[in-house]
Amino acid sequence: MLALPRPRRMSKETRRNLVAGLIFSSPFTLGFLAFTLYPMVASLVYSFQHYNGGGEQYGVQWRNYTYLFQSDDQFHQAVFNTLYMVVLGVPLTLVVGFLSAVLLNLPVKGQAIYRSAFVLPAFLPLVPVAMLWNWMFSAENGIVNYVLGFLHLPQPGWLIDPGWSKPSLILLNLWTVGTVTIIYLAALQDVPEALYEAAELDGAGWWSRLRHVTLPMVSSASFFNLITGVVATFQIFATAYVITLNTYNQNVVGQPQGSMMFYLIYLWQQAFTYARIGYASAMAWLLFVAIMIVTVALFIGSRRWVYYAGDAR
Numbered sequence: 001m002l003a004l005p006r007p008r009r010m011s012k013e014t015r016r017n018l019v020a021g022l023i024f025s026s027p028f029t030l031g032f033l034a035f036t037l038y039p040m041v042a043s044l045v046y047s048f049q050h051y052n053g054g055g056e057q058y059g060v061q062w063r064n065y066t067y068l069f070q071s072d073d074q075f076h077q078a079v080f081n082t083l084y085m086v087v088l089g090v091p092l093t094l095v096v097g098f099l100s101a102v103l104l105n106l107p108v109k110g111q112a113i114y115r116s117a118f119v120l121p122a123f124l125p126l127v128p129v130a131m132l133w134n135w136m137f138s139a140e141n142g143i144v145n146y147v148l149g150f151l152h153l154p155q156p157g158w159l160i161d162p163g164w165s166k167p168s169l170i171l172l173n174l175w176t177v178g179t180v181t182i183i184y185l186a187a188l189q190d191v192p193e194a195l196y197e198a199a200e201l202d203g204a205g206w207w208s209r210l211r212h213v214t215l216p217m218v219s220s221a222s223f224f225n226l227i228t229g230v231v232a233t234f235q236i237f238a239t240a241y242v243i244t245l246n247t248y249n250q251n252v253v254g255q256p257q258g259s260m261m262f263y264l265i266y267l268w269q270q271a272f273t274y275a276r277i278g279y280a281s282a283m284a285w286l287l288f289v290a291i292m293i294v295t296v297a298l299f300i301g302s303r304r305w306v307y308y309a310g311d312a313r
Contacts, residue, residue, distance in 0.1 A: 047282040052275045064282035075283070077258050078266040081166065085236055085262070089170045090229040094222060097180030102214070104181065105188045115185070122178025130242035133172050134159065159243060162259035169260070172239060180225045187221035188214070219306045227298060234291050237264040263287060 010018070047064055051057045068075050104115050121129070136143050137158040145155040156164045191214060199209045215222075240260045244253050253269060254261030267287070271280035 043281040043284055046278045047285050049278045051278040051281075053277045054275075060278070064279050065286070067279075068282060068286070074254075074258065074261060074266060078254075078261050078263045081259065081261060082234060082236065082263040084166055085169065086230055086233045089173055090226065090233055092170060093173055093177055093180055093229055094225055096174050097177045097225065098184050098218070098222070100177065100181045101184030101188055102210070105185060119178035119182060122176045122182075124176070126238045127242050129172070129176065130239045131246055133168070133175075133239070134243050134246040137168055160256050162257045165256055165259040169236075169240060169243075180229070183221050183225055184218060187218040191217045216307050220308050223298075223302050223306045227295060230294060230298070231291055234287065234294075235264050236262050237268065241265055241268075 048059060048061055049057055050060050050064075100118060104111070104118060108114070137145075139145060139155070139157045139160050142158070144158070148155045158164050158168045195213050195217070196209055199213050204212065240262055241253060244255050244260055253265050263283070264287075267280050267283045270276045270283065
């Protein structure tokens with residue numbers, strides 16, 4: 001029988017480096033264990049319990065989940081509102097961000113000023129932006145309806161009309177599309193000019209060059225913006241919450257008529273207004289699973305249309 005080689009003992013220098021590395025990484029490790037891993041495990045346990053954050057706590061098995069799907073109409077509405085923003089808002093954001101980047105990439109005088117002015121709204125704090133949007137789109141004295149009335153055009157209720165509340169938020173997202181535009185601008189800088197020259201020699205016009213050269217070459221940026229946009233929109237909260245409170249001047253979220261009751265707002269309401277921690281934990285894990293499934297599906301589908309530099313396909 002062959003004898004197994006004895007494991008080599010670490011030298012003093014190796015042990016010293018290991019200890020130093022563990023010490024320097026300990027703040028992150030402890031923070032991850034205390035503020036990420038423990039809350040995740042605790043919320044998973046709470047999702048199978050009736051727990052109000054105090055002394056009352058007992059197991060309910062799958063009843064939190066079954067009630068969400070079978071009996072909670074507000075949950076169904078929150079899911080619909082969130083999917084509405086994901087399905088309509090994210091593609092519009094990508095289109096507007098890409099077209100804006102193409103325009104801002106044109107060699108015109110004052111290019112830096114145009115870029116700064118367009119990108120600036122994306123870096124403003126969300127709460128002041130939401131309050132500004134609430135004032136601009138006010139049905140009574142908002143500047144948007146004032147301009148529409150001056151032009152003899154219809155003046156929607158915007159934030160007080162259930163049919164216009166979510167489109168108003170989509171318009172807000174389009175106004176703050178600067179981060180998406182920056183990523184597209186960076187991708188456009190890397191498109192080789194030789195490709196445009198070759199396409200032009202072959203008789204390709206502006207639209208053909210955009211479709212067959214620009215779009216494939218920035219597909220990796222499109223994929224990144226798509227993933228981050230979908231994840232962020234699934235978790236939409238601050239803008240809708242602030243706009244609701246400023247519009248109705250009371251602690252009633254999700255108005256008008258539940259049209260702005262998004263998933264994360266309903267989760268927050270269950271956890272911190274009604275102290276239904278177990279129920280909110282079940283919602284949190286459903287959201288986590290949904291985002292994971294969508295993200296994996298997008299990664300699998302990206303193999304068909306995303307091009308990376310150096311890709312041999």
